[in-house]
Amino acid sequence: MNPPSRSDGDARTRRGSGAFVLARLLWPALTVVLLLFGGGLVLGIVQALGYLPGAGLSELSPDHFARVLSDPDFLRSLLLTLYIAGTSTGIAAGISIVAALVMASLAERARAVHFIFQIPLTVPHLVIAVAVVFMLAPAGLVARTAVALGWIQSPADFPLLINDSWSIGIILTYVWKEIPFITLMILAVLRHSGNDLLDVGRTLKAGRWQRFRYITLPIIFPALGAASLIVFAFTFGAFEVPFLLGRTYPMTLPVWAYKNYSDIDLMARPEGIATGIVIALVVMLAVVLAQIMTKAARRRGMLL
Amino acid sequence: MKKSFRRLTAVVVMVVVGLPFVPLVLWSFSDRWFFPDLWPQAWGLRAWTYITSTAGMQVMAAIGHSVAVAVITAALAVVIAVPAGRALGLFDFKGKDLISVFLMLPIIVPPLCVAMGLHLWFIRLGLAETYAGVIGVHLTFCLPYAIFVLWGVFSNYNPDFEDQARSLGASRFHVVTRVMLPMILPGLGVAALFAFLLSWSQYLSTLIIGGGRLMTLPVLLFALMGSGDRPVAAAVSLVFVAPAFVALLFSARYLGTRSLTGVH
Numbered sequence: 001m002n003p004p005s006r007s008d009g010d011a012r013t014r015r016g017s018g019a020f021v022l023a024r025l026l027w028p029a030l031t032v033v034l035l036l037f038g039g040g041l042v043l044g045i046v047q048a049l050g051y052l053p054g055a056g057l058s059e060l061s062p063d064h065f066a067r068v069l070s071d072p073d074f075l076r077s078l079l080l081t082l083y084i085a086g087t088s089t090g091i092a093a094g095i096s097i098v099a100a101l102v103m104a105s106l107a108e109r110a111r112a113v114h115f116i117f118q119i120p121l122t123v124p125h126l127v128i129a130v131a132v133v134f135m136l137a138p139a140g141l142v143a144r145t146a147v148a149l150g151w152i153q154s155p156a157d158f159p160l161l162i163n164d165s166w167s168i169g170i171i172l173t174y175v176w177k178e179i180p181f182i183t184l185m186i187l188a189v190l191r192h193s194g195n196d197l198l199d200v201g202r203t204l205k206a207g208r209w210q211r212f213r214y215i216t217l218p219i220i221f222p223a224l225g226a227a228s229l230i231v232f233a234f235t236f237g238a239f240e241v242p243f244l245l246g247r248t249y250p251m252t253l254p255v256w257a258y259k260n261y262s263d264i265d266l267m268a269r270p271e272g273i274a275t276g277i278v279i280a281l282v283v284m285l286a287v288v289l290a291q292i293m294t295k296a297a298r299r300r301g302m303l304l
Numbered sequence: 305m306k307k308s309f310r311r312l313t314a315v316v317v318m319v320v321v322g323l324p325f326v327p328l329v330l331w332s333f334s335d336r337w338f339f340p341d342l343w344p345q346a347w348g349l350r351a352w353t354y355i356t357s358t359a360g361m362q363v364m365a366a367i368g369h370s371v372a373v374a375v376i377t378a379a380l381a382v383v384i385a386v387p388a389g390r391a392l393g394l395f396d397f398k399g400k401d402l403i404s405v406f407l408m409l410p411i412i413v414p415p416l417c418v419a420m421g422l423h424l425w426f427i428r429l430g431l432a433e434t435y436a437g438v439i440g441v442h443l444t445f446c447l448p449y450a451i452f453v454l455w456g457v458f459s460n461y462n463p464d465f466e467d468q469a470r471s472l473g474a475s476r477f478h479v480v481t482r483v484m485l486p487m488i489l490p491g492l493g494v495a496a497l498f499a500f501l502l503s504w505s506q507y508l509s510t511l512i513i514g515g516g517r518l519m520t521l522p523v524l525l526f527a528l529m530g531s532g533d534r535p536v537a538a539a540v541s542l543v544f545v546a547p548a549f550v551a552l553l554f555s556a557r558y559l560g561t562r563s564l565t566g567v568h
Contacts, residue, residue, distance in 0.1 A: 019397075021395075022395060022397055024387070025387040025391035026391045028383075028384040028387065029384050029385065029387070029407060029451060030403070030407070032384060032443055032444070032447055033406065033407055033409075033444070033447065036422065036444045037410045037444040039422065039425070040422040040425075040444065041413070041417065043421040043422065043424065043425050044417060044418070044422075045421070047421065047424065102313055103313075106310060106313065110310065111556075112314070113314045116321050116322075118552060119548075119552065122548035122549070123545050123548055124504065124522065124544060124545065126522050126525060126526070126541075126544070127324075127328075127525075127541045127544050127545050128324055130529065130537055130538070130541045131324035131325065131327055131328050131541070134327035134328065134331055134538065135323075135324070139339040139340075141326070141327045141342075144339065144340050144341065144342045145342060147340035147342075148340070148342045154340075155339060176320070230411060233412040233414070236414070237414025237415075237416055238414065239507070240507050240508065240522075244529065254414065254416050257420070258416065261420055261512075273421065276416055276417040276420045276421070279414060279416070280413045283412055283413060283414065284409075284413065
């Protein structure tokens with residue numbers, strides 16, 4: 001992982017300082033992450049492997065994982081979750097590039113716009129999911145508007161936009177919520193670099209598209225990629241929005257995992273945890289894949 | 305930049321951001337609003353009266369739980385993240401990549417997986433259904449964000465000022481309180497704000513570790529959504545976003561034009 005920002009910091013970065021000083025600075029954070037995060041994952045894996053303290057299951061076996069992975073619903077859930085996370089991230093990233101360019105062209109003194117733009121960052125997903133229900137449900141505000149305009153007569157004529165097979169409500173919720181996050185990450189980079197290069201591009205008679213493709217895009221790519229990856233990981237592992245706005249079948253992986261985990265049948269619990277571990281693995285795999293793809297693109301000269 | 309273009313941008317941003325709040329506000333002030341009317345048939349304060357009086361205790365308790373959990377989580381996250389951010393921002397050392405990836409990993413891995421794994425262990429330790437347990441699980445994803453922000457802050461931090469203060473006879477305590485803290489204060493605020501908001505909006509890990517016993521605002525909101533009372537759900541939703549607005553106003557006021565990601 002790269003440092004979040006680096007201007008002239010390198011000159012100040014001290015090399016080879018005492019291990020003791022570093023240990024003293026890092027141990028609290030490392031302890032918390034190791035114990036609570038690492039511990040949680042390791043205990044999850046152990047439980048998913050069949051260890052149930054007090055229930056006498058002392059043998060570890062991959063049975064629960066096998067049962068989850070061989071369940072025909074698993075593949076449907078996985079594909080649905082990938083579709084939702086991929087589509088939401090893609091749309092949000094695309095709009096964010098345009099939004100960042102527009103916001104960058106606004107003067108810094110356009111404070112009101114910047115302020116309003118940041119509001120979605122702070123609004124909980126749950127609230128937006130509730131608002132989306134109120135808007136897009138068959139008797140929601142959009143359907144009522146359609147009636148008022150004479151487009152439809154009854155709620156039954158209104159297309160299904162929540163609990164629907166295309167997960168439109170879920171994707172809209174995520175897009176609304178994540179655009180400011182990705183945009184602000186791009187904007188931070190855009191504000192600090194690029195103007196000189198764009199001037200050079202202009203003197204070299206590079207067109208608008210060429211300047212974007214060969215100057216702006218390579219500059220913003222690391223920030224765009226990192227932000228998109230975080231958004232993908234989040235939307236892939238999030239529960240609330242698909243639980244409220246999704247269909248009962250197929251479910252997204254997190255909803256499926258929690259359903260099994262909270263099942264009154266205690267034997268379903270390890271399967272829920274196993275699904276959780278699979279979610280974590282898919283997300284980590286996505287990060288590794290993104291790294292490999294970035295490296296390959298760089299080698300082929302497609303990126304700086 | 306043309307003025308009309310700036311106006312257009314402002315209008316688009318305002319409409320898109322404001323749109324979801326329209327149904328929430330309308331529904332929370334409606335007493336009767338049947339399909340297909342575009343406007344409530346009867347306005348009223350039934351929902352607001354309900355959440356302030358009938359369910360007032362419950363809502364107040366939920367607000368209290370949410371505030372307590374989020375404030376303590378944010379405080380702990382920042383206190384632990386400052387030294388870690390300093391180590392990552394100011395020093396190059398062997399294994400730095402590995403340590404930083406490990407510390408940032410919880411940003412990527414969903415809290416759901418961690419909470420399910422921790423649950424049984426927390427029951428054993430008596431931490432399930434307690435503040436400590438819920439704060440513990442919130443800390444796993446709030447701390448990495450705080451470290452990320454402070455890492456950026458310390459990458460642009462000049463420790464020479466500390467040396468100067470020390471050479472002028474400042475004690476260790478004074479170097480921290482009079483030199484370091486004032487210099488990193490804006491970044492510290494952003495880190496605390498991030499951690500607070502992440503904890504504040506967290507639902508599932510709170511439900512798993514809190515066992516439904518520790519009713520934070522999102523847990524209550526989910527329960528209300530199930531009851532199907534739209535005006536009440538709308539009113540609680542608005543209560544739920546209120547601190548977010550306050551936090552944003554606070555950050556705009558004290559951090560100036562810097563955005564929430566303005567750690568540069």
